[in-house]
Amino acid sequence: MSNPHQTPKLTKPRKTIDSFFKPKDGAKSDVASISEVEPTCDKNEDRPSKTPIFVPEAPNLTHNVPSIILEEVDLTTSFERDPGLRTSIWKYPVNKRDEVRRAYLKMGPYKLPSNYVFPLTWCTKYSPTTDKAYCFPCFLFETNPPKCHAYTIDGFNSWKGVNNSTKCSFLTHVGGPCSPHILAVRSCEDLMRASQHVNNLVIRQSKEDVMKNRLRLKTTIEIFSTRCNTEVASVVLENAPKNAMYISHSIQKEVLHIMAEIVRKKIREEVGDGKFCILVDEAQDNSTREQIAIVLRLVDDGGLVRERFLAIKEISNVLACFNLHVCHMRGQGYDGASNMRGAWNGLQALFLKESPCAYYIHCFAHRLQLVLVGASKDTQDVWLFFSKLASILNLVGASPKCKSELQSAQEYEIEKLLATGDIQTGKGANQIGNLQRAGATRWSSHFASISRLIEMYNATSTVLESITRTGSTNSMRGETKGVNIQMGTFEFVFILHLMHKTMGITNVLVSTTKTLLQELKNENWDTFLDSVVSFCKQHDIDIPDMNDRYRSGTRRSCHQKDDITIRHHYHFDLFIVVIDHQLMELNHRFTDDAMELLKLSSAFDPRDAYKSFDINDICTLAEKYYLQDFKKQEINILRKTRKAKIYSLVDKLIRLVLTLPVSTTTTELAFSAMKLIKTLLRNKMDDEFLADLMVLHIEREYAKELDLDAVIKEFEAVPRRVQFH
Structure with a gap:
């Protein structure tokens, strides 16, 4: 009998967004977050302990399975993101299970699709392979035999009763204060709290040593943020322990990466669940490597248009890392490269399959140049x-x-x-x-x-x-x-x-x-x-x-x-x-549809006291181009109701229109920053280091407001020889 959970083989591979931009030969994948990467340290540095690394064999969803043999591989990249394909925690060696749990917590498993509405959105993880939901904390701390078999091994797919108040099976699964689920959630919180780790409790440093450790690390951070502290001299360089001086390149790159990731998280928080546009351009750096600059265009809570530089890596990886759902995309802007803007096989077409409202608008600043090149x-x-x-x-x-x-x-x-x-x-x-x-x-x-x-x-x-x-x-x-x-x-x-x-x-x-x-x-x-x-x-x-x-x-x-x-x-x-x-x-x-979209959008032109305001154009705009965002009832309200009663709907439509990309100027500014950072004297800089420096340089607004304690918290997530709490 065939395995019901086995993914059917396709006779012909299909082109998907995830496979559109594949990493080049020799390039490492950096989908994992900053906390997953184990840094390399120079001699006499505060280096994390060397740990054997394991990977499980292909998972079997039946629970009566003999123990498996685990081989040494990278913990941070070898785990399955799909909860329906994961190997049970109890199959790992006992002394390695906490490391596996931490890696899963930092990797960020699949979230629920937008068409499913569940309680416990953090705990409930959806598997697109099995079309079932799983409880994440219970999976991390499941035993053999599992206490919550339906939510960790078999999966749950009885969708009708999910939100049926007290009869909701998920709420029943949560149970009381001492239920297995609540205990698993508390265990997850304790596991990620570095101050509660056993080695920190057994070998407890004095409060004075802890403060010196924090001050020493803050010094490294303040160097990047151009701040100074008068107490620095007493705890750094010759006055610092030889195994925790924090002056090596590897440690400084690690701290810089943490700071850049915090800035990226702030950008992701600014996007929230709102609509956004993606701007993409490509150029060569000083080492002749092609770099792809990715910029998000969005409207913030105050109604202001923001264009935030995010990364210089593969588009599919960026969307996956930051949980940016394609269904929320409302615009695409590229530099005109055929593999991106192709109407049938390009990236534009792949995005449009998942989000029909992700309209492609060509960069207006390049129209003459590109027409000229085409004619030439x-x-x-x-x-x-x-x-x-x-x-x-x-x-x-x-x-x-x-x-x-x-x-x-x-x-x-x-x-x-x-x-x-x-x-x-x-x-x-x-x-x-x-x-x-x-x-x-x-x-x-x-x-x-x-x-x-x-x-x-x-x-x-x-x-x-x-x-x-x-x-x-x-x-x-x-x-x-x-x-x-x-x-x-x-x-x-x-x-x-x-x-x-x-x-x-x-x-x-x-x-x-x-x-x-x-x-x-x-x-x-x-x-x-x-x-x-x-x-x-x-x-x-x-x-x-x-x-x-x-x-x-x-x-x-x-x-x-x-x-x-x-x-x-x-x-x-x-x-x-x-x-x-x-x-x-x-x-x-510049297709007729794109030009009509921009023409209808001009109804919101604020010049001359909104002289161009035309309710018919606005209704056509909502009905023809943003039907996914407006119900027919709302469009009828737009057509029949007086202006004083439609401000909320008009405001919603204006925010959608403002995400349309009309220029890739921000991506060009990113490349200008790249030329300042990756010079001829520093042309061997790796892509991750370059991207981190570019984020901190371009998004200085966020970089200047970095919370040093938050940076230290991320830094100590990897085991250290000194304590910070």
Whole structure:
């Protein structure tokens, strides 16, 4: 007979959120909390006692099972989180059971799913494998044979009578003051109270020694928090015991990790059971490792929007560690990477399966840059143009001498144009400047680079000719000559003006951008071509006859003929194609549903005394996009009731709307902090240490208010040679 609790094998593995971001080869998993990790200490440090470590074999849910053999492994990572799959405590050696219990208490077992409502939420743990509930304290202190067999071995699944007042089976299980359950709960509390441990009671240090131990540890903590104490000198360094000086790297990292975890717990408490959004971005640190910054966006109790940096590890691990339920997610914001935002197989789709209201909103600050990148990759001629543009900017800005020549060339050009009357004088006009490089994450810099080149076209060409003659190396002179030739072609000038035109359009709202690009595509070809021809005449650039046959250096396509005209090439192969690609990118990254969601949300715009307030838009917003958060009865109240009676419902909807991500700026600030912390001199820093430093640096608001006694309490959870209580 098959085991009824055995998980059926799947014929094809399914992609889940937990398996989406797998740790890279060689990377250690750090799902466990800070208290689970046994630190390594330098010689003569206060090191925890070395303990043999055990792991049980695969659990059997029947209670008549012979004893099992336990092998040495890591206690903190080898235990089953699912209560339905755990090995009974009495199967472990007697002298090791307390260590196993402590590890389970710190690991944090599965909590109940949101659709089940139980009393005793701390004690009752749900197993998704068996679809049953188990009593956590009774499991930790069960005996052989078990006293509470139904709540530790078999599991409970009679859901109908759970909340039936006095007949509730869980309340019956709790019993009176001396019931097995109450005794197990008290044992859990005593087990985690370090001051009650047997070794602390047998070897009791004096009160004066205990105070010195606390002061010595506080000194290490205060160093991180930039505080000082006048009593420090009498208990540290040469005045401290050699086995408890707390100056080694391992101890200081451990204390730092405890402080960072306390800050993370405060962030988790701030989220509570409210709705939140997740913001994710990725970048390379100084050791060329890809780091994923995870930021939570939420609305606090005071109605203020908060964006809190949480970690730089796998998303699934962060959600599991901090018990952040996907069903409470109301927004997703990524940097545009296809594996995250994919509508069918990406992380966005996986989250939407579990929470349909977790809407994906693309970062608005990156819209132009990413549209531009998409157009560049899909259009070969545009890609070559930006390659040549980067070479021009690098060559002209290569040295102070080149910059000085550029400014001198500009002065000469301005004087010449003033003499001919082509430009006018005025306050702020005819400024001397430099070409601007395009930044990787600054979308406006691309537009500025092209605008500056158009303004300084002649001056830039003059500097390139000078570098061709006086360049320091043959390769530099050869590259400059090739770039200067390309810069003087009609095709380069055409694409230069096309990018200037389209990027100038995309520097507005997305909805307006789509309209303007469509108008440019349909109506303004002749006007645009005339402006390019006029620029070429002004700068003595050869203009091809548009009716001549276009001759391409490469074969165009098996479906296209080679005898097209030059006008056809520039109109349809460049002008129309570039605009179409940009429209496609805009439509892909800013969907109609996302734009409608943001448009309806604008009904809460507080400007001009809530002039945009529209009750119909608000009701549509609640009914179409937040049906999980509002009942039909509440939506009817919104539609029919006067404004004075719907403030509570409107406030609830505003809090949901405010969680929508419109920018990943906070993740970029996190990477700025990463560059300050992980420098070239400290590029071997491990990820956990880096994440702890980043949390304390970014969330200084919480770090400055750390309770030192709370840090000491976590520090002493691992057995020490000295006492703190």
